[in-house]
Amino acid sequence: MRGAVAGDQAASAIKSSVVTFQEIILTLHQFWKSHNCILTQPYDTEKGAGTFNPATFLRAIGPEPWRAAYIEPCRRPTDGRYGENPNRLQHYFQYQVVLKPAPADPQDLYLQSLAHLGLDPYQHDIQFLQDDWESPTLGAWGLGWEVRLDGMEITQFTYFQEVGSLEMNPVTVELTYGLERIAMFLQEVDTVYDLAWTEGVRYGELYHESEIQWSIYNFETADVDMLQTSFDRYEQECQQLLEHPRGLVLPAYDCCMKCSHFFNVLDARGAISVAQRTGYIGRVRNLARKCAQAYYDQRERLGFPLLHQNVPTSNKTIRKKMVRGM
Amino acid sequence: MAALKKTQTKSKGISFRKPTATSLPFLLEIGTEEIPTTFFPQVLQDVLALGQQLFEESRLSYHTIRTVGTPRRLALLVDGLQAKQSSRTQEVIGPPKSASFDASGAYTKAAQGFAKSQGVPVEQLTITETPKGLYLAAKKHERGQSAKQVLISNFPQYLARLTFPKSMRWNASQAKFARPIRWMVMLLGNQGLKIEFAGIRSGEVTWGHRYFRAKGEKVVQGVTLTNAATYVAMMKKLGVLVDPDERRVKITAQIAALVKSAKGQLDPVNCEELIEEAVWGVEYPHSILGTFQKEFLALPKSVLISSMKEHQGFLSLVGKDGKLLPKFIAVTNMPWGNTKLITKGNERVLSARLKDAQYFFQEDEKQPLHERVSALDGIIFHHKLGTMSQKVERVRDLVGWMAKTLDRDDLKDVCERAALLSKADLTTGMVGEFPNLQGVMGEEYAQHDGEPHNVCQAIGEQYLPRFPDDHLPTSLPGKLVACADRCDSIASFFAVKMAPSGSEDPLGLRRAAYGLVRIIHETALRLNMVDVFEHILKILAKQGVGQNDPKTTADIIGFILDRLRFYGRNTMGLRDDVMEAVFSVRPKHAVDVGDLLVRAQALQVMVSQLDFEPLMIGFKRAHRIVEKESWHDTSVLPERFQHDAEHQLFRILETAQQDVTDCVTKQEYAGALQILLTFKSSIDDFFAAVLVNDPEPHIRENRLSLLTAIDRLFLNMADFSCIQSAGTEIG
Incomplete structure (x- = not known):
């Protein structure tokens, strides 16, 4: 289908209380699990973006099908602001989805996932703005958009064309959700540190001190x-x-x-x-x-x-043997 | 065989038959994921050209053809398309008649081969007269096919020819397009045509606005189109204004209403550009008015505008006093959404951006610019040219020298201070965030630091003009820093052998030189470029970069003159030959850019006068004689004259020499050239009355000296031999 998801689905996803940070992650896990993604895990090495995770960078290479979703902690030392800036962090989270081969309806799937988070596409202004993505360090590039929700960039949406200087065939589509941005929008807070990670625990309580320490380390003492x-x-x-x-x-x-x-x-x-x-x-x-x-x-x-594992490329049940094949 | 080789296929006399069937409306809609706004309107022009070409090459006539489109669809609309291709008779020329029959009058192998190649029985070949003589020809009749068949078989290959600034693959077809194609509709009249392109099959089902639901529907549904002629109206019902003009009108009207309600005016800065971007960014526009906190108005205007425009595509508003209002207009793609919610979201985004800018601004102001200068040691200008500090040092030296040269010692300190601080803003957070604000922020921070007004202004003006027809610096220190910075970049890269070549100019030196020429000419600065570049090359050499050799200077001057030609041609309408005439007689050690253009301008006026061509006949004759004899002596002795015409010419020369010199000193080149025109009749009389080659050597030599003196006087102004006469003039 070429339209957005049904409004009633969206309505059901809206909770009376705020949607916490961890609920956002769980909702995305649920959604992408139901669309046959393997819920792989963050990779235990520092990286600047979820694209570096082998589940994206390496799995995008070659003809083998692949569908995965995972949360990725990212480090961008230059973006540190000693915990003083409400929007910038040297350490933050991306939610990453990779679909290979790219399905025929990735935009629709994506919009449905937003509806599950309580962002009804029939209420908001969601625009796909040109964004030609390039990672000079990874020798990778692709075309796509940054997705804007009422003017705020919440997701990078990219059809990989080359990774590690290898031409993609089939093409992988990559969705990178900016979790903090989405959460700030949903919870209507003006600083990332005020986000409810879960009821009673704020993002700031978990990460503010680390922003200060890491900023000092990255900028001054490393x-x-x-x-x-x-x-x-x-x-x-x-x-x-x-x-x-x-x-x-x-x-x-x-x-x-x-x-x-x-x-x-x-x-x-x-x-x-x-x-x-x-x-x-x-x-x-x-x-x-x-x-x-x-x-x-x-x-x-x-x-x-x-290639020989019958990896589903659409909304069919994943076979156990594929998981074993990993 | 020789004859066969010459066989040429030439379509001659295509005859269109009147369409037998009626004509039909035609629609092709390519449904895509969001195509970048910057690809428009070019992509629609390309689709239109492709359609026109296809119909012409397929012999299908039509009444009207046009393209419309949005980020999600490109549509080709044709009215009155011929339902059946015209039949045609084509005459293909074969071997010459002489090579087609043997002695007995039978067909030769050449003739038989030709008939076979054309699929025509040999006895049906005819003989036709061509400019080269009689030739064998085959008449072929092609019956017109139905438009339906032609379109189905031709469209895919035509579509494959579409190109974009950047294109991508997305499915197994490996086809490339601007963004993925998700559906295609092809209708001829009310009949759907099936083609396949990029792995997508065309049909009759289209999709409306992504977020527009028909009443009672929970989700957006595909809709079957039944008639090509009603496409635009039908799409409107599905929430899409396919015609960009209609969207533009709507956006403009919406904005006007919002501006009125905000009791302000649209900030003219970039307003058209933003509206155009919005036209190509939405399927159905809905403009909203938002506000931001008044406290942000304390930020520099350029920062506010950059935050709104560059990042968000928002239009800014100003009050009657021209100052920014804490308001903005955004064009959304969502007329049926929750406008309140959408407005609030956009306001929050802008507010976060401005808070960021405020943070940088406050942090930056903690350290004055002059304390930042030393940090330029850590910024590399170019790896072959050292640090930004070294560049600043050169610019500072040069700009002081320029002030002195122009007898403005009073401004020397100001110029040098401005140059010293000119690049310090590169170390600020704000310029790191908004690189396009370099210079602008420098001025802002310099003011904050309490630097003198003209120092601040010069820092702000150093990058002007930023683009070819941008405005220029207005203060003299601003002009000089702008010139010195550009001269330094040009000289530096020439010194390390990185001059632009061919179409490559990665360092933007052509743009720099063009800006330099503009500032110098349009603000009437009189700087000798040779001195300027020799001076920088000297400093560079002192810094250990390159050598101050005459070859590098000559190369740079050649490069500057080249930009000067470009400028003269494009902005002053100067003829190349006229500029050449002036440029080629310039003194070896002086290039006064503005002066060369003023001279060329005066010469171009003179060249178009009626007297000019006749004068040239006489002058060129004199010039040729002088050149042929390689005569250099200009001492004329009137007592050796034999004829009145000699005396007359000499009298004119004597007055003219003084008058021309006076005019040139005052840069009154038109006056000087008018004086040259007075030579016409005297030169003519001279040649009519006397022979230069008198048998008496001293008479001959005296005449040669007279002509040489005249030749020198003329060459003082221009090399007239460069001027093309009206008959051969191009353009």
């Missing part, structure tokens, strides 16, 4: 030498792992993520000149590209296992 050395060593490690006879692609990709993170901290620390910047980004991209190619080759040698 050891530049240690970070630069770490970058170099993880870069080396990544290359070595890729050359390992067993093909240690997954650990190698972790090293690539580490490099990206160290670069971000160095950047926040003001330790990277404009001229050096491109050099660092190029080095991370180079690793990402090698990991992507190595991952593709490895999956190919395995005969692209998920």
Whole structure:
């Protein structure tokens, strides 16, 4: 269908009390589970965006079908504001959905998910504004939109065209919900720290102190030498792992993520000149590209296992054997 | 075989038959996910051109054709499309008659081969007369097919030719389009036509506005279109104004009403641009009026406008005094939503943005600009050219030198102070957030720091003009900093061999040079470009970058003159040959940009006068003689004259030399050129009366010197030999 979801569905999702942060996550989990997404988990390495999680970056590569949804804590050291700015955080959460191949109705699915959160598309002004997404460090780009809800950007919506400099076939569609933005909208609060994480516990109680400490660390005290050395060593490690006879692609990709993170901290620390910047980004991209190619080759040698698992690409029940196949 | 090779297929005399069937309305609607607003209106023009081309090449005539569209649909609407393709008879030319028959009069292999290739029995070939002689020809008759068949078989390949600034793949077809296609409708009259393109099959079902439900419906439903002719009206019923003009009218009216209710005026800044963006961003516009807290009005106007315009696409409002009101207008795509809720949401977003800006502003003001200058050590200007600090140092030196050169020692300190602080705002949070406010914020913060007024103004004006027809700096320090900054960038990149080449200009040096030319000419600055660039190259060399060699200066001057030509041509309507005539006689060590243009302008006026061409005949004759003899002596001895015509010409020369010099000193080039025109009859008389090549050497030499003196006088103004005469003039 090409229209939004039914109003009555939306109405049922609206609660009398506020929708808490954790309820938003649960609702999205429920919704995407019902649309046959595997609820994978956040990845335990620092990263600037949910796209870095192997469940997106690596799974987008190659012909194998894939549908996953997960929450991802993201670190953007330069965005730290010592807990003083109501909208900016150096650590925040994304809700990430990847669908491969892209279904015929991703926009409708997305709008339905908003309705489940209590955002009735028939009441609000929801617009899809051009946003050409590009990640120079991942060698990835795609076309799509930023979704605006009554003028507020709440989601990045991207059809990947290239990842790790590899052309996507089939194309993966990626939805990245800005959870704090959505929650602030739903709860009608003006600062992120006032969000109800759950009844009686505010976001600020969980994360305000960490914003202050991490801002001080990222901007003032992080050891530049240690970070630069770490970058170099993880870069080396990544290359070595890729050359390992067993093909240690997954650990190698972790090293690539580490490099990206160290670069971000160095950047926040003001330790990277404009001229050096491109050099660092190029080095991370180079690793990402090698990991992507190595991952593709490895999956190919395995005969692209998920191709033969009857992974549902639409709203059918997921078979257990697929989960086992992971 | 030789004859066969020459066979050319030439369609000659296509004859259209009157359509036998009636004509029909036609509709193609391509339903998409949201196409970027910036692709419009070009994409609709492209679809229109594609339709016109298809119908022409398919021999289908029509009454009218047009395209309409929204972010979610591109539609081609045709009225009175011929229901059946015209039949045609085509004559294809084959081998020459001489090569088509052998001695016995039988068809040659060439003739038989041609007949076979055309699928015509050889005896049906005819003989036709062409400009090259008699040739064998095949007449082929093609029966017209029904429009339906033609459209079905042709449309997919035509659609595949559409291109966009950026396109993407989204499904297994691997086709590329601006954004995914989700449905297609193709109707001829009331009949749906089935084609397949990009993995999508066309049908008769369209979708209305994404959020517009018919009464009693819970969800938006697909709707079957039954008639191509009623498309626009039908879509209106489904909540879509497909005609962009209709949306524009509606938006304008809505905005006018809101502006009135807000008791303000629309801020003219970027207002048209924003409305145009809205026209292509919605399917059915609904404009709303929002407010923000008055306290934010304490932020600089440029910050408020950037927050509203760049981030949110909001229109700003001003009161009668021209000051911003705490109000904005947003164009939404939701006439049937909860307007109150939508307005509140937009207000909250803006408020959050402004709070952010306020935060930066307050943080930035804690550290004065002059304390930020040292932080420019950490910002690289370009890896081959060192830091921003080094650039600031050069600009500061140059701008002081310029003030001195222009005899404005009184402004030297102001210029240098402005240059010193000019890039300090790059280290502020606000410029980090809004890079387009560089300079603007510098001025703002300099004022806050209590810097002198003209220093602040110069900082604010340094990036002007920001685009080709932007306004220019008004204060002299502003002009000088703007020029010095640009001259420095140009010289720096030339010094490290990074001059623009071909169409590549990643560093924007052409734009910089164009801005430089504009400032110098339009504000009548008189700077010798050779001195300017030699001065910067010297500083650069001191900083260890490049060498101050004459070749680099010459390259830069060539580059500047090239931009000067571009400017003269486009904004002053100067002819290339006229500019060349002036530019080529400029002194080696002086390039006064404004002066060259003033000279060219005067020359262009002269060139169009009636007397000019006849004068040129005489002048060019004199010039040729001087050149041929390589004569350099200009000492004329009147006692050696043999003829009145010589005396006459010499008298004119003597007065003219003084008068021309006077005019040139005063930059009155028109006057100087008018004086040259007075030579016409005297030169003619001279050549009529005497032969330069007199057998007597001293008479001959004296005449040559006279002509040389005249030639010099003329060359002082321009190289007239560059001027194309009216007969050969282009453009």
